Amino acid sequence: MSLSQNPQGALRGVRRGGVPCLLSVGLASCSGGVLDPRGPVGADNATILINATVIMLAIVVPTILLALWVAWQYRASNPRGEYLPYWSYSGRIEAVVWSIPTLTVMFLSGLIWIGSYKVDPFRPLPSKVPPLEVQVVSLDWKWLFIYPQQGIASLNQLVIPAATPVHFSITSASVFNAFFVPQLGSMIYAMPGMVSQLHLQADDPGQLWGTSAHFSGDGFSDMQFQVKSVTDADFAAWVGSVRGAGPVLDRAAYAELTHQAQRVPPSTYGGIDPQLFHAVATQEIAPGPGPEPEGPSHAGREVSTGGKD
Amino acid sequence: MFGKLDLSAIPFSEPIALITSVVVILIAVGVLILITVKGWWPYLWHEWITSVDHKRIGVMYCLLGVVMLIRGFADAIMMRTQQAVAINAPGYLSPEHYDQIFTAHGTIMILFGAMPLVLGFMNFLVPLQLGVRDVAFPTFNSVGFWLTASGALLINVSLFVGEFARTGWLPYPPLSETAYTPGVGVDYYLWAVQISGVGTLITGINIVTTVLKMRCPGMSYLRMPVFCWTALASCLLIVATFPVLTATLAMLTLDRYLGWHYFTNTAGGNPMMFVNLVWAWGHPEVYILVLPAFGIFSEVFSTFSGKPLFGYRSMVAATLFICIVSMMVWLHHFFTMGAGPAVNTFFGISSSIIAVGTGVKIYNWIFTMYGGRVRFEVPMLWSMGFIFTFIIGGLTGVLLAIPPADFVTHNSMFLVAHFHNVIIGGVVFAVFAGLEFWFPKAFGFRLHEGWGKAAFWFAFIGFWVTFTPLYVLGLLGMTRRLQHINFEEWRPWLYISVIGVGILILGVISQATQLVVSIRDRQNLRDVTGDPWDGRSLEWATPSPPPFFNFAVMPDVEGEEAYWGIKLRAVETQQLSPEPTYEPIHMPVNSPVGFYTAFFTSVFGFAMVWYIWWLAILALVAAFAGFVVFAWRDVHEFEVPVEQVASVDRARRAARAALLDRLGTQEVLP
Numbered sequence: 001m002s003l004s005q006n007p008q009g010a011l012r013g014v015r016r017g018g019v020p021c022l023l024s025v026g027l028a029s030c031s032g033g034v035l036d037p038r039g040p041v042g043a044d045n046a047t048i049l050i051n052a053t054v055i056m057l058a059i060v061v062p063t064i065l066l067a068l069w070v071a072w073q074y075r076a077s078n079p080r081g082e083y084l085p086y087w088s089y090s091g092r093i094e095a096v097v098w099s100i101p102t103l104t105v106m107f108l109s110g111l112i113w114i115g116s117y118k119v120d121p122f123r124p125l126p127s128k129v130p131p132l133e134v135q136v137v138s139l140d141w142k143w144l145f146i147y148p149q150q151g152i153a154s155l156n157q158l159v160i161p162a163a164t165p166v167h168f169s170i171t172s173a174s175v176f177n178a179f180f181v182p183q184l185g186s187m188i189y190a191m192p193g194m195v196s197q198l199h200l201q202a203d204d205p206g207q208l209w210g211t212s213a214h215f216s217g218d219g220f221s222d223m224q225f226q227v228k229s230v231t232d233a234d235f236a237a238w239v240g241s242v243r244g245a246g247p248v249l250d251r252a253a254y255a256e257l258t259h260q261a262q263r264v265p266p267s268t269y270g271g272i273d274p275q276l277f278h279a280v281a282t283q284e285i286a287p288g289p290g291p292e293p294e295g296p297s298h299a300g301r302e303v304s305t306g307g308k309d
Numbered sequence: 310m311f312g313k314l315d316l317s318a319i320p321f322s323e324p325i326a327l328i329t330s331v332v333v334i335l336i337a338v339g340v341l342i343l344i345t346v347k348g349w350w351p352y353l354w355h356e357w358i359t360s361v362d363h364k365r366i367g368v369m370y371c372l373l374g375v376v377m378l379i380r381g382f383a384d385a386i387m388m389r390t391q392q393a394v395a396i397n398a399p400g401y402l403s404p405e406h407y408d409q410i411f412t413a414h415g416t417i418m419i420l421f422g423a424m425p426l427v428l429g430f431m432n433f434l435v436p437l438q439l440g441v442r443d444v445a446f447p448t449f450n451s452v453g454f455w456l457t458a459s460g461a462l463l464i465n466v467s468l469f470v471g472e473f474a475r476t477g478w479l480p481y482p483p484l485s486e487t488a489y490t491p492g493v494g495v496d497y498y499l500w501a502v503q504i505s506g507v508g509t510l511i512t513g514i515n516i517v518t519t520v521l522k523m524r525c526p527g528m529s530y531l532r533m534p535v536f537c538w539t540a541l542a543s544c545l546l547i548v549a550t551f552p553v554l555t556a557t558l559a560m561l562t563l564d565r566y567l568g569w570h571y572f573t574n575t576a577g578g579n580p581m582m583f584v585n586l587v588w589a590w591g592h593p594e595v596y597i598l599v600l601p602a603f604g605i606f607s608e609v610f611s612t613f614s615g616k617p618l619f620g621y622r623s624m625v626a627a628t629l630f631i632c633i634v635s636m637m638v639w640l641h642h643f644f645t646m647g648a649g650p651a652v653n654t655f656f657g658i659s660s661s662i663i664a665v666g667t668g669v670k671i672y673n674w675i676f677t678m679y680g681g682r683v684r685f686e687v688p689m690l691w692s693m694g695f696i697f698t699f700i701i702g703g704l705t706g707v708l709l710a711i712p713p714a715d716f717v718t719h720n721s722m723f724l725v726a727h728f729h730n731v732i733i734g735g736v737v738f739a740v741f742a743g744l745e746f747w748f749p750k751a752f753g754f755r756l757h758e759g760w761g762k763a764a765f766w767f768a769f770i771g772f773w774v775t776f777t778p779l780y781v782l783g784l785l786g787m788t789r790r791l792q793h794i795n796f797e798e799w800r801p802w803l804y805i806s807v808i809g810v811g812i813l814i815l816g817v818i819s820q821a822t823q824l825v826v827s828i829r830d831r832q833n834l835r836d837v838t839g840d841p842w843d844g845r846s847l848e849w850a851t852p853s854p855p856p857f858f859n860f861a862v863m864p865d866v867e868g869e870e871a872y873w874g875i876k877l878r879a880v881e882t883q884q885l886s887p888e889p890t891y892e893p894i895h896m897p898v899n900s901p902v903g904f905y906t907a908f909f910t911s912v913f914g915f916a917m918v919w920y921i922w923w924l925a926i927l928a929l930v931a932a933f934a935g936f937v938v939f940a941w942r943d944v945h946e947f948e949v950p951v952e953q954v955a956s957v958d959r960a961r962r963a964a965r966a967a968l969l970d971r972l973g974t975q976e977v978l979p
Contacts, residue, residue, distance in 0.1 A: 033784050033785035045716055046717070067696045076684045086616075088616060089619070089621075102665050121716070176580065183786075192483060192580065220791070287483070
């Protein structure tokens, strides 16, 4: 059974974007956030987030009301509040007091256990369509997406076919980043010398956005990228238009990318070195050089060349 | 000669940093001139700087904490306003500057604001509540305080000589390695945190030893006030985990200074190891802060409800439960590294389990009020604000402990809102409740009630107006640490948050006004009885402020709530206990070794930051020499003559007798 066909009512509501909009009354904009998921993983994330919130609110709201009521009822100025100056122990209340949080946490533990396995980033999504492979490299301060099956690559833009699972292999060429497309769901770290796996899927064609969710230096604020979910036909057309056109992502072209730069406009590569990702992930190609000051710097204060606007 | 240091280290090109530096230096020079002109140096030197009195050290810790809270709050104002003006615009802070500000904000608020305040309360209260005359190692205590102050000094020096780290308050490699951060910022961070970390460890050892070995006769473990239990649990965590921090930062230091490869990208280094190690300290650290805060609330709820704490043993059990489990949850700070579902499940469940201990505490506080006569004075307002705020913070915390939910909220503004929700709602509210509650004990007069209430309401409302929008922004996908914003839709929420900061500023102003007004009106607010709140634990048995020897005669405790029992007996029999036989008291002599050591340690840290090796060696030798001289001291105690002891205690008894006369004419208890 496909995750995207989960019959659970709440989940379908989430998928339509109805429940989150209701729950987040007052949100001026309901677009673009994690409560407006556009794929099965994001829908699972949002459902678990909302379910857990509702479960806890069932305990939290009465507790807050109880606290306020007790404080008000037994205020010193209230003659009706009975004064029990020695009352400080009750075995029954103690039992209840330990039981309520324990039972709540046991219930949530089930949610954690099941959810952790269900929404495991490394787990392939069940689907009849074979997944699209995308290799992701985080650089200072840009995102490189390599499509090994298509033999192309793109910088700062991610184009994926809708309703097709995408298998991301993610590494970093310099410092930590986190690969995150809020509306598709789960983020995962991009770490140098390591490859993390992530499986996501967009249900319908549309414009989304992605970002780095882990601080990575001066250019971090602009580490966003476009995500275009397109139809299969449009995807094939896009691949066709990119392949063979423009520069080839060989090691020389990649070396250029490792230098620090901010706000690099999206671009594409018509060909790739198929071993490139492996060489980056294993650090056969040296990690990015970091800041490279030109001319005299201030003592102890580095000056990055990385494109101040 | 001066290593990497030259004049270009002064930030002439950054007006904000430069003007701040000049203002801070002018204020400091002004204060020094004032002290000199007024001739206060001998008083300061003998009564405070060289003091080994735990109460004086506690007060100095709190003063340091408050000053650093203000510094951290200034950083916060700049961060919130920068994000509000930098929507599709560069704002007024460059990334280089903004990144330093959020790093400094986190480091200062946790390590130099909250920690000194919590350590200050423990220092001031634990010996008084245990009925003893000092901590186990009084001079060591002074060394610990001054080392913490030395670390705080180094952080502030980085403002105008060089720069501070731009890596976030936990300097994750490889960003914090020399390859990606070649400047001195991370070095300032490393030495400041290392030096203050040693100070914290000293205090931890001191309090643990005091609680385990120095209780007054009859004060068995299960008769200790809950604050002492939480202080013990917190200090056990300090002793267990601060060495981990020290070792981790030492490894990063070796990477940076000697080109080693613990956490580097290359040559077999593993940056994830740093992340694991630093959170093995970092998570217990939040319980080091919040457990004593729970202790403060326990004292406040009990005192202002006029009842013993409900479920005392349950509270003790919950405290120790949290203490132990807090060391098994660190991985929830990086579920998103992809450790796999089994690991994430374990740490998700262990993190939620902590909520059991906290939940039990919340219910016990509520039942403490049940059947009480609840007086809504200022400490009680902070405590009620805490219950409301902390429950919501706990809810969002459990959400973040659920891996699939964390996968979309990790490192987001939702996370930022959550930890401010628990740290402000838990620790900061406790600190203000505690300052209000024990201020009369420390200084002999109460704080002005009206301004205190104003401060609470501004802080409480300001908190929610500031941080609720951050929850929303997090759910909209906004990550933390953005120097500018590329999303127009986020503008309204960022604006609301700035309004909240404005309300919080009013709270800070009220708090400052309260202090000024209270000092002005101190004659009217004077606490002559030593027991201004109808207290229940032994610190209220002393006069306000207590004499340096705390107790003329060691109390003999006969049950829980030691002072309440004494008071009850006196009220029943309508007389004080018979006058005891006074004996001379031996107290430790003052020592400048703490101040001296910390002075040279500051020089050492500064020299290491700037690679001035000769100075570093000299300063280290000088700091060590202080210990050697201290170790060979001839006199370490002096005798308080019996006449002085007797006269101080007779004055106290006279005040108590007057109080008893007044109480005798009212109905005190049914």
